[in-house]
Structures are given as C-alpha cells and as structure tokens.
Amino acid sequence: MPLPSSPNEKQTFSWFFFGLMASVTFVGILSELVPSGILPQMTEGLGVEESDVGFMVGVYALASAIAAIPLVSATLAFNRKTLLMVLLVGFAASNVVVGLSSSYPVIIGARIVGGICAGVMWPMIAAYGTRLAPSNLHGKAITVIMSGNTLGISIGLPAMTAIGLAFGWRSVFLVLGAVVAVIAVLSYIYLPEVEGEKLNKSNSPLAVLKMRSMQLVLLLTFLSVAAHYGIYTYITLLVELIGFAGGIGVALLIFGIGSVISVVVSAKYIDAYLRPLIVSMLGVGGISMAMFLAFKGAIGVSHAAFFLWGLAFGPLVTMYQTAVTKQVDEARDIATSVQSSVFNLSIMVATWVGGMLLINFPDGGVKLVVVLSLVCFILAIVIAFLARRTLGPSSGLSTNP
Numbered sequence: 001m002p003l004p005s006s007p008n009e010k011q012t013f014s015w016f017f018f019g020l021m022a023s024v025t026f027v028g029i030l031s032e033l034v035p036s037g038i039l040p041q042m043t044e045g046l047g048v049e050e051s052d053v054g055f056m057v058g059v060y061a062l063a064s065a066i067a068a069i070p071l072v073s074a075t076l077a078f079n080r081k082t083l084l085m086v087l088l089v090g091f092a093a094s095n096v097v098v099g100l101s102s103s104y105p106v107i108i109g110a111r112i113v114g115g116i117c118a119g120v121m122w123p124m125i126a127a128y129g130t131r132l133a134p135s136n137l138h139g140k141a142i143t144v145i146m147s148g149n150t151l152g153i154s155i156g157l158p159a160m161t162a163i164g165l166a167f168g169w170r171s172v173f174l175v176l177g178a179v180v181a182v183i184a185v186l187s188y189i190y191l192p193e194v195e196g197e198k199l200n201k202s203n204s205p206l207a208v209l210k211m212r213s214m215q216l217v218l219l220l221t222f223l224s225v226a227a228h229y230g231i232y233t234y235i236t237l238l239v240e241l242i243g244f245a246g247g248i249g250v251a252l253l254i255f256g257i258g259s260v261i262s263v264v265v266s267a268k269y270i271d272a273y274l275r276p277l278i279v280s281m282l283g284v285g286g287i288s289m290a291m292f293l294a295f296k297g298a299i300g301v302s303h304a305a306f307f308l309w310g311l312a313f314g315p316l317v318t319m320y321q322t323a324v325t326k327q328v329d330e331a332r333d334i335a336t337s338v339q340s341s342v343f344n345l346s347i348m349v350a351t352w353v354g355g356m357l358l359i360n361f362p363d364g365g366v367k368l369v370v371v372l373s374l375v376c377f378i379l380a381i382v383i384a385f386l387a388r389r390t391l392g393p394s395s396g397l398s399t400n401p
Contacts, residue, residue, distance in 0.1 A: 014132065020187060021129055024084070025148030025317075027180045028121055030090055030156045031114050032060050032347075034172050037161035039236045041169040046104055050237070051355040056111050057233050058355070061347035063115025064122070067345065069205050070119045071313035072337035080128045080194040081187070083120070088184035090117035092177045098171030119344065123336030126321045130332060131194050139271035139322040143263065146318040149265045153255020154310065158249060185378040197333070208335045213327045213390040219342055220278070220380055220387070221320045221339055222346045227285060227376035228313055230350035231369050234358070241366045242297035244342070251306050258310025266315035275391035278319050278384045285312030292370050317343075325393055357363075 033131030035042055035056045042053045075083055098107050126142050133141035164172040208214055231238060239248045266277055291305035320343070321336055328335045353372065358365035384391065 004308055008086060015144070017050070017132055017191065018129060018141055019143045020183075020190060021125055022148035022151070022256060023183050024088070024121065024187065025146055026126055026152040026156060027148075027176065027183060028118055029149045029152035030160060030176055031095055031180075032064075032118060033057060033153065033232075034160050034164075034176065036233050036235060037157050037248070038164035038169045038172060039234075041164055045169055046102070046269070048104060048109075049232075051359055052104070052144055054233055054351055054355050054358075056108065058348045058351035059108055060111045060115035060118070061344040061351065063112045064119035064344035065348060067116040067119035068123060068337045069334075070342040071116070072123050072333055072340075075120065075124075075196070076333055077196040079196060079200055079251060080124065081191050083124060083196075084128070084191070085184060085188060087117045087121045087124075088180055088187065090114065091121075092180040092184065095173045095177035095180065099170045099177065115344075119340060120337075122317075122340040122343070123333060123338075126325075126336050127333040128194060130325060132192065136271070138325050139274070139318075140323050141327070143267040143270055143315070143318045146321065147263045147267075149317045150256075152313045153313070154252075154259040158252040158256060159349045161248065161252065189342040194315060205334055205338055208328065208338050211327060212270060214324070214335065214338070216383070216390050217320060217323045217327065218339060218342045218386055220323075220383055221342050223376045223380040223383070224282060224285075224316060224320070225343050225346035226350040227282075227289075227373045227380065228316060229347045230354050230376070231289070231366075231373045232313075233347075233351045233355055234366060234369060237358070237366050238292070238370070242292065242302060244297050244302055245299050246303075251302075254303055254306040255310035255313070258307040258312075259314035262311045262314030263318070270318065274319065274326070275384065275387065278316065278323075278391060279381060281312045281315060281319065282377055282381045282384060284308050286381065288312065289370050289374040289377060293367070293374070327390070 008379065035053050039050060039053045042048075042056075043050050046052075090113055094110045094117065097110035097113075101107050101110065125145060129141045129145045130138045160172045164173060235251065236248050238244075239251050244251055262281065269275055285308075288305045288309035291308070293302060295301040295305070320339060324335045324339045325332055350372075354365075354369045357368045357372075361368055
C-alpha cells in the first residue's frame with residue numbers, strides 16, 4: 001500500500017490506512033468520555049461530587065480547545081507520523097496515571113495532558129488522512145477515520161462501562177492505556193510518512209477565522225456539539241431520571257446501534273449531500289430530545305429516542321470536519337484545529353452549564369439540560385437550512401475570506 005511519491009501520481013483509497021487511523025480516534029474519544037459511563041463509581045471511589053467527575057470531561061475538553069490552535073500551528077511542519085506517535089504516548093500515559101492515582105488534583109492534571117494531546121490529534125488526523133486520499137473522496141476518508149469516534153461511543157464506551165462495573169473504575173483507564181499502546185505500535189509499523197507544511201499568512205488561524213463561511217461552520221459546530229454533549233456527559237443521570245428500562249448499558253447499546261447505522265449511511269452520501277445530511281441529523285437529534293421531555297421513560301418510546309439520538313450523533317464530527325475541508329485547501333490542518341478548538345470549547349461550556357444546572361436545580365437539573373440541548377438543536381437547524389452556499393456542493397476550496 002505505497003503512498004504516491006508526488007501529487008501527480010494517482011492516489012487510491014486505502015481502507016487499511018484509514019481503519020488504523022479510525023482506531024486512533026476510537027481511543028481518543030474514549031479517553032475523553034469514559035468518566036461519563038462510570039460516573040457513580042468514580043464519585044464513590046474518589047469521594048467527590050457528580051459535578052466533579054463531570055468536570056473531568058469538561059477540563060479535558062477545555063485543554064483540547066486551548067491547545068489546538070497554538071500547538072497545531074507550532075507542529076505544522078512536523079512529520080505527521082512522528083507527531084502521531086508523540087500524541088499516542090501522551091494518551092497512554094494520561095490514562096495510566098488516572099488509573100493508578102487516588103489524588104483528584106493529579107487525575108485532573110493527567111486529564112489535562114490527555115486533553116492537550118486530543119487538541120492536536122483531532123485536527124491533525126483528519127488532515128493527515130486527506131493527504132492520503134483522492135480529492136473527490138475526502139469526505140469518505142474523514143468519515144472512515146472519524147468512525148472511530150462513533151464506534152468508541154457505541155461499542156467502546158459500553159464495553160469500558162461493563163469493565164468498570166465488573167472490575168472497578170480504575171481498570172477502565174488501565175485497559176484503555178494498554179489499547180493505546182498497541183495502536184501506537186501498529187501505527188509506527190504501518191502508517192506512511194507524510195511531511196508537514198510551513199505556516200504562512202495564507203494558512204494562519206487568523207486567515208481562517210476571517211472567512212465568513214468558516215465562521216458559519218464554527219457556529220454550527222458550537223451549537224451542535226453543545227446540543228449533544230450537554231446531556232451526553234450526564235447520560236447516566238438521564239437514564240436514572242426517566243427510569244429507563246434496561247439501565248445505562250441498554251441505553252448506550254441502542255444509542256450505539258443508531259450511531260453506527262448513520263456513519264455507514266453518511267460515508268456514502270456525505271460528499272454529495274452534506275447540507276441535507278446536516279439538517280436531517282440535527283432534526284433527528286431535536287426530535288429525540290423532545291421525546292425524552294414528552295414521554296420520559298415510556299417503554300418503546302424512550303428506546304426509540306435513544307436510537308434516534310444515536311442516529312443523529314453518529315456523523316457529528318465527520319459532518320463539520322468535511323464542511324471545513326470544503327472551505328479551505330492549503331490550510332486544512334489549521335482550519336480543522338480552529339474547528340476542533342470550537343468543538344472542545346463547546347463541550348466544556350455545555351458540561352459546565354450542565355453541572356451548574358445540576359447543582360442549582362437538584363430536582364430538575366437533568367431535565368433543564370435536555371431543554372437546553374433541544375434549543376441548541378433548533379437554532380442549528382435554522383442556520384444549517386439557510387447555509388446553502390457554505391454547505392452546498394459548490395463550496396469553493398480557498399483560503400481567502
């Protein structure tokens with residue numbers, strides 16, 4: 001599976017390369033979200049509040065948001081494979097430290113390290129992948145790579161939650177650290193070398209932020225991520241609130257099935273039908289939130305709501321990273337770093353707001369988080385529906401404002 005030695009040589013779509021990259025995003029999302037699935041166990045084991053465990057997700061996202069733009073810019077000239085190896089080592093170390101430590105401040109420090117690595121990894125891996133794929137299949141390449149995000153949530157998180165319930169919450173982080181180490185070895189052996197590029201005025205973060213089309217994509221990213229992660233961080237509490245039949249394990253399984261289905265479908269249609277895909281997925285997400293509010297834990301209806309929510313969640317990362325690649329050509333690493341910062345900033349804000357609602361409204365905080373998610377979905381639907389030029393097939397590849 002050789003990499004073309006020049007831009008003029010024909011590139012082929014390598015499922016092996018992109019599948020291996022998908023394993024990186026798989027452990028990346030798990031590293032971020034595993035506290036959500038074992039929230040009660042970590043709360044009891046560490047002697048902290050539920051909002052403190054939620055903060056572990058929020059601080060990870062905040063570190064990612066802060067680190068993405070400056071560190072991606074600083075490492076733009078680095079060999080992509082070498083940089084990936086450094087990031088994987090950071091992920092492994094972060095998870096192992098959390099698994100071994102009993103100190104909340106040390107755990108927060110390790111989460112910050114993991115978040116910094118994630119802040120560089122998410123934009124870098126997408127741009128790395130598009131360098132290995134034909135230009136007309138960039139959306140497909142990103143979909144496959146980011147399918148690790150969906151599989152991590154649909155399969156990995158339930159599996160890690162089960163491990164935590166059976167062997168204790170520490171085992172989750174230790175197992176995850178070992179999995180990251182294996183992926184690092186495989187990536188070192190098989191992934192091709194790709195040189196970085198020089199940072200200049202045309203591909204700087206400021207140039208990207210001046211583009212109106214990018215501003216719209218970033219706004220959509222913020223609203224959509226807040227809509228999903230605001231309540232997903234506290235999904236265990238949502239399950240308890242509505243009295244969901246089957247508990248958190250069944251909820252995550254149904255959510256995951258919906259996510260996998262939507263990723264498979266979006267891989268086929270995302271390059272040609274990006275805007276309809278975004279509008280429809282936002283609509284499905286909004287419907288699921290409305291179902292939780294209207295029917296609570298009604299058997300069958302609540303199960304369908306988790307399925308629809310998973311369906312809407314599946315292509316979340318893929319949709320907006322593909323939208324970014326439609327706006328720029330040279331500055332993909334930088335543009336995706338800006339988008340990644342907004343993505344993670346939105347997680348942090350949504351997690352923080354959700355935590356405040358839980359603290360100040362202990363009896364109805366979770367319900368208010370669902371309402372907040374629904375509002376964000378509605379706003380995003382309106383914006384995406386009107387964004388014909390930005391999200392349509394005619395979007396240009398330019399770094400000019």
